[in-house]
Amino acid sequence: MTKQMRLSVEALKWTGAKLQVLDQRKVPEQIVYQDFDSAAGVSEAIASMRVRGAPAIGIAAAYGVVLSVMKHTGEKTPDWRARVDADIDMLAKSRPTAVNLFWALNRMKAVLDASPAEPLAAVAAEAELIHADDIAANRAMGERGADLIGGVKGVLTHCNAGALATGGYGTALSVIRSLYARQPVKVFAGETRPWLQGARLTVWELSQDGIPATLIADSAAAWLMRSGAIDWVIVGADRIAANGDAANKIGTYALAVLARQHGVKFMVVAPNSTIDWTIADGSRIEIEERDPAELLPACYREQETLVKAWNPVFDVTPADLISAIVTESGVVLNPSAESMARLKIA
Numbered sequence: 001m002t003k004q005m006r007l008s009v010e011a012l013k014w015t016g017a018k019l020q021v022l023d024q025r026k027v028p029e030q031i032v033y034q035d036f037d038s039a040a041g042v043s044e045a046i047a048s049m050r051v052r053g054a055p056a057i058g059i060a061a062a063y064g065v066v067l068s069v070m071k072h073t074g075e076k077t078p079d080w081r082a083r084v085d086a087d088i089d090m091l092a093k094s095r096p097t098a099v100n101l102f103w104a105l106n107r108m109k110a111v112l113d114a115s116p117a118e119p120l121a122a123v124a125a126e127a128e129l130i131h132a133d134d135i136a137a138n139r140a141m142g143e144r145g146a147d148l149i150g151g152v153k154g155v156l157t158h159c160n161a162g163a164l165a166t167g168g169y170g171t172a173l174s175v176i177r178s179l180y181a182r183q184p185v186k187v188f189a190g191e192t193r194p195w196l197q198g199a200r201l202t203v204w205e206l207s208q209d210g211i212p213a214t215l216i217a218d219s220a221a222a223w224l225m226r227s228g229a230i231d232w233v234i235v236g237a238d239r240i241a242a243n244g245d246a247a248n249k250i251g252t253y254a255l256a257v258l259a260r261q262h263g264v265k266f267m268v269v270a271p272n273s274t275i276d277w278t279i280a281d282g283s284r285i286e287i288e289e290r291d292p293a294e295l296l297p298a299c300y301r302e303q304e305t306l307v308k309a310w311n312p313v314f315d316v317t318p319a320d321l322i323s324a325i326v327t328e329s330g331v332v333l334n335p336s337a338e339s340m341a342r343l344k345i346a
């Protein structure tokens with residue numbers, strides 16, 4: 001029987017009138033929640049990566065729509081729906097890769113299109129449902145993933161696909177939580193340059209649950225695999241195409257190539273809301289490029305220099321390098337368009 005672990009820190013808290021966002025740019029040195037009471041504020045919180053992680057971005061955007069409806073219906077403007085739609089368009093522009101953002105906004109639009117008598121109550125209920133469903137999905141994925149790989153000796157994860165990237169429990173980290181509750185397992189986490197989600201968020205988040213983790217430099221992954229210390233790489237995803245190609249944090253594709261070379265298996269853990277059935281393969285996934293200043297050392301930022309930086313923050317791992325895709329409704333081994341289609345039916 002696995003014990004359900006409760007994370008002491010959550011990425012998002014909804015008060016009924018405001019969205020409290022843990023500023024993940026400051027974790028772990030500071031645990032600071034900022035209150036947001038407007039769609040514009042939530043959009044900025046997503047764009048600036050105060051809140052990050054595909055499911056968490058979708059949940060935050062859903063609450064951003066609630067704040068928009070609260071404002072515009074509260075002002076009793078006849079064109080409140082047009083103003084809310086403008087806020088939805090703004091939220092949709094906050095980050096391009098995580099499909100959960102668009103999936104959540106479409107669900108909120110569908111509620112409004114149903115012309116509920118009480119639009120604010122209806123969107124608030126939908127946002128809270130999206131949030132609660134995400135946590136339930138993560139718990140289910142954790143158990144499914146742990147069932148699949150029980151008995152492993154070591155795993156490596158990348159970036160942060162934990163409670164801090166979701167409504168709670170995490171995706172990849174939910175599998176690690178469920179696994180650790182059943183058996184000893186050595187957990188390694190890559191630092192994940194340049195934003196350091198692994199070094200700042202994952203190892204800290206796991207330590208809050210009493211789960212030891214060993215941090216490695218991103219460049220040490222191949223040598224770790226060669227040592228034989230790990231059996232699986234376990235990662236999250238931001239957008240999965242219909243054939244199983246998966247977009248995730250930059251560096252994931254390299255880990256998949258290295259894993260294949262070393263006979264290490266590769267697991268992607270993501271809720272159904274991360275699957276984009278409208279695209280046949282990963283070639284259509286927009287890869288966000290962020291400010292080169294996030295990568296460049298200060299000395300190159302503060303003066304004219306020939307030194308530039310290229311800062312794509314996601315890459316796409318082809319399905320044929322993925323051993324298993326774990327969702328709340330099922331596990332797809334050796335993903336392909338045909339095997340993924342079973343998830344659509346489920």
Ligand SMILES: CSC[C@H]1O[C@H](OP(=O)(O)O)[C@H](O)[C@@H]1O
Pocket residue numbers: 052053054055158159160161162165166170171172197235236237238248249250313
């Ligand atoms: C559970 S999805 C987490 C996913 O999001 C991260 O990207 P970012 O920190 O830039 O939002 C990374 O790709 C994680 O795997």
